[in-house]
Amino acid sequence: MKALILFGHGARDIRWREPFDRLKDKWVAQHPDVLVELAFLEMMNPSLESAVGSLASQGVKEIAVLPVFFGQGGHLRNDFPTLLANCRAKFPEITLSDIPAVGEDEAVLQAIISLAARSI
């Protein structure tokens, strides 16, 4: 069984997570056969490890993690690989893969350009 984790930065203000909750709801509505969890790097729960553990306890064997980050700085180049490695060590029965960050995707960037063009 496969699952998706949407991985975000996290913030002190709880309202920061609203777009992430909407992403999760959209996934559930469009792909009800594939489990989804949110996970956060810092300041919000669950952590990546907790989200992987939750999915593992539901019988998931393959998890793809999508970093919902635009830029690839220290968080994605250093912190994220370390977290993934820790999860692989802790859950060796799970195949854990990572998707390039959303800021690498041309369709996501084009959606931003289209939003700007509609709004200016």
Add this chain to the structure above:
Amino acid sequence: MKALILFGHGARDIRWREPFDRLKDKWVAQHPDVLVELAFLEMMNPSLESAVGSLASQGVKEIAVLPVFFGQGGHLRNDFPTLLANCRAKFPEITLSDIPAVGEDEAVLQAIISLAARSI
């Protein structure tokens, strides 16, 4: 004359800005008649004030600022309005408007869901 500012967080790692540079390039290719500048909250240049000043010196009278942020936490709810107010005070001849953050846009969120669905 109108212009667009794409406003991001900024980071220590210079490679973090690559998606922002691609956004700017896309805008220039698709909307060559509307000037565009990047601006950053912290750790990268130019600041919002510098970007507004640069556009003002080119004769721009109206600027729309699009926050390229997903979540709306302290940065967008507190820091950004203060920066906008400072810019309005410093450049009273410029009409400065703000577009809701990209994380509020359904098409942007859908592009992320479609990316996940293609990648899982």
